Amino acid sequence: MxxxxxxxxxxxxxxxxxxxxxxxxVKNFGYTVTxxxxxxxxxxxxxxxxRFFHIGIISVLAGHLIGFIAPSFVIKMTxxxxxxxxxxxxxxxxxxxxxxxxxILMYRRIVTSRLYSVTTGVDIFVYLIIVIQIVIGMLVAYYxxxxxxxxxxxxxxxxxxxxxxMPDTKVIVTMPLLIKIHTVSAFLFLAFVPFSRLIHFLVYxxxxxxxxxxxxxxxxxxxxxxxxQNMREGKKPRNN
Amino acid sequence: xxxxxxIAMVFHLDKCIGCHTCSVACKNIWTDRKGAEYMWWNNVxxxxxxxxPTKWENQDIYKGGWVKKGKSIELRxxxxxxxxxxxxxxxxxxxxxxxxxxxxxxYDHLFEAPEGKDQPTAxxxxxxxxxxxxxxxxxxxxDDLSGTPDYARNDVNFKNISAEEQEAMFQLEKMxxxxxxxxxNHCLNPACVAACPSGAVYKRGxxxxxxxxxxxxxxxxxxxxxxxxxxxxxxxxxxxxEKCLLCFPRLESGQAPACMHSCVGRIRYLGVLLYDADKxxxxxxxxxxxxxDKQLEIYLNPFDANVIKExxxxxxxxxxxxxxQKSPIYKFVKEWKxxxxxxxxxxxxxxxxxxxxxxxxxxxxxxxxxxxTTKNLWGKIEDSRxxxxxxxxxxxAGNQDKxxxxLKKMMAVRYHRRxxxxxxIDEAIINEAFDKTGLxxxxxxxxxxxxxxxxxxxxxxxxxxxxxxxIEMLQSTDDHKGNxxxxxxxxxxxxx
Numbered sequence: 001m002x003x004x005x006x007x008x009x010x011x012x013x014x015x016x017x018x019x020x021x022x023x024x025x026v027k028n029f030g031y032t033v034t035x036x037x038x039x040x041x042x043x044x045x046x047x048x049x050x051r052f053f054h055i056g057i058i059s060v061l062a063g064h065l066i067g068f069i070a071p072s073f074v075i076k077m078t079x080x081x082x083x084x085x086x087x088x089x090x091x092x093x094x095x096x097x098x099x100x101x102x103x104i105l106m107y108r109r110i111v112t113s114r115l116y117s118v119t120t121g122v123d124i125f126v127y128l129i130i131v132i133q134i135v136i137g138m139l140v141a142y143y144x145x146x147x148x149x150x151x152x153x154x155x156x157x158x159x160x161x162x163x164x165x166m167p168d169t170k171v172i173v174t175m176p177l178l179i180k181i182h183t184v185s186a187f188l189f190l191a192f193v194p195f196s197r198l199i200h201f202l203v204y205x206x207x208x209x210x211x212x213x214x215x216x217x218x219x220x221x222x223x224x225x226x227x228x229q230n231m232r233e234g235k236k237p238r239n240n
Numbered sequence: 241x242x243x244x245x246x247i248a249m250v251f252h253l254d255k256c257i258g259c260h261t262c263s264v265a266c267k268n269i270w271t272d273r274k275g276a277e278y279m280w281w282n283n284v285x286x287x288x289x290x291x292x293p294t295k296w297e298n299q300d301i302y303k304g305g306w307v308k309k310g311k312s313i314e315l316r317x318x319x320x321x322x323x324x325x326x327x328x329x330x331x332x333x334x335x336x337x338x339x340x341x342x343x344x345x346x347y348d349h350l351f352e353a354p355e356g357k358d359q360p361t362a363x364x365x366x367x368x369x370x371x372x373x374x375x376x377x378x379x380x381x382x383d384d385l386s387g388t389p390d391y392a393r394n395d396v397n398f399k400n401i402s403a404e405e406q407e408a409m410f411q412l413e414k415m416x417x418x419x420x421x422x423x424x425n426h427c428l429n430p431a432c433v434a435a436c437p438s439g440a441v442y443k444r445g446x447x448x449x450x451x452x453x454x455x456x457x458x459x460x461x462x463x464x465x466x467x468x469x470x471x472x473x474x475x476x477x478x479x480x481x482e483k484c485l486l487c488f489p490r491l492e493s494g495q496a497p498a499c500m501h502s503c504v505g506r507i508r509y510l511g512v513l514l515y516d517a518d519k520x521x522x523x524x525x526x527x528x529x530x531x532x533d534k535q536l537e538i539y540l541n542p543f544d545a546n547v548i549k550e551x552x553x554x555x556x557x558x559x560x561x562x563x564x565q566k567s568p569i570y571k572f573v574k575e576w577k578x579x580x581x582x583x584x585x586x587x588x589x590x591x592x593x594x595x596x597x598x599x600x601x602x603x604x605x606x607x608x609x610x611x612x613t614t615k616n617l618w619g620k621i622e623d624s625r626x627x628x629x630x631x632x633x634x635x636x637a638g639n640q641d642k643x644x645x646x647l648k649k650m651m652a653v654r655y656h657r658r659x660x661x662x663x664x665i666d667e668a669i670i671n672e673a674f675d676k677t678g679l680x681x682x683x684x685x686x687x688x689x690x691x692x693x694x695x696x697x698x699x700x701x702x703x704x705x706x707x708x709x710x711i712e713m714l715q716s717t718d719d720h721k722g723n724x725x726x727x728x729x730x731x732x733x734x735x736x
Contacts, residue, residue, distance in 0.1 A: 037474070114369055208437040217443070
């Protein structure tokens, strides 16, 4: 029963929260969606902390995603010793980079008094769950080798079974404890995204690359409205 | 031709007394909020000085504005390439220490302090940390050349000014300064708009006001870097960027913006300019010495029948065309060519123009005498106390002739008016002045009138935004029905 909850119920609840919660927040509470940058108060430590952390964590997440999307490719790569060495060492060093980054960021929060006024309880919680997730992930990588190989062959089928709505917990229940914790807390992490500043990674400005530099908005486009059939525009721009 | 309407401004620096009333009016209305205390959407600087934020003009530090690259232009420190690679950490963004840490005073202590030997004092309390703090600086601590070694000497506008001339500017007998009120320029080629990854910063089509959509802003802060005038600000509390909105709710109801309305010296003028949007790109990428002349070309003659026709085709209302014809800005900028944009070399095509200051230029110390004679008309301007090059670096991308031309015109007007009121100047001198500047008596009178006597309605020619249409600039009236308030639409409902 507990297993059903942890590996089926909770992931679905978390994914639901992540999906619906994020959409509601971005669409209806746009004013609250921001990365809440604190560079304005402290910039020197942030340079190292933020860059290390973001590059590290994005690379690690991308690795997980590649394993999820193309498991056969990853399995094939891990059967070659050189491939396995490269994947494992790259993944581990990016994790180390992310950990160093977030350590600098936490240190920065503690030593810069101005930052206290922009640090909320939720921010502290975000720091904690990220650190815990990175550390457990690194422990998994160290104790349960070789992660890239068994992740693609054993864990990905479980994750896929969730996404095609035919949950299959056979493999996950036999996994070592550390892996179970890492998996479950990853889903909890997702559920937490819409309720924290983590939301900012969902609004990465992709559209910027495809638009013109100068943006002019007519709130009342008289030119378009000159013809009676255009009097009522289908959609008004939302400028506040 | 793509005719658009732009609300533009002229600040007559000769009349600015540096009282900061504009700044305070703006602060009281817009930035007296958490996270915005440090922002001065409008501020007044003393020149020479480093300004606010410190050394904002130095684009080697802040990387604002556009740079010419080949035949085109690109953003210096933001944009699709540089900006997006700096998304995790923006190395060119000013931080709080570049502005100042805002503070209040602990007045409560004056009343609640226990009885003691000394008078209680109201300590400074940081508005960021809430703790007592030592004030290190404020937004106008270089006012009237105070702290010259730290501020005025570090001014970045001394390019092409010799060391002796610079030194002379700081000698007690030769010191000179003037005020420079600054606010968002609502540019035709706004770098902040171009830099915004979220598409939150936009230029309003109807009147050219540049605004930040607070719902769409994601706090990437690229606009802060990109604006070469440092007139977008990051609200550290809300995590969003904010900027001057030209008091658009006031404009829409026909009132002048608060800074302009409250201006004691009546230095501020506001009106409509019609311009040809098709030319923006070409003109913004012109070579540096052509920038100002080219920018003047973009503004269209509102009396030209063809311009009126094209404007109407583009849906520009009759009231706006009428306002463009009466616009004091059109007269200052295009007809009389008396006003110049600040730092045209930033290539944003500012809609705010300055009439350069003449007053400190007149008097000079020659030998033991302090000479303010006005006999030698042209000589005085050229041997002026403030190096013309300094003004040129501010207002004409380094071109001294542009400044001289304007100062001569202003001088000619003064001579003419002295002749009218006092009648002690030789007619020949005035005629010579008119010949050299191309002015006539009638034009000189017009300039005098608009400069000195203009009433409120002549200084601010605001097109009727049509109140009934103005609300549609914010929201569809269908959605608006039954709602109340400004900004976000929340229905009226009782909480308790």
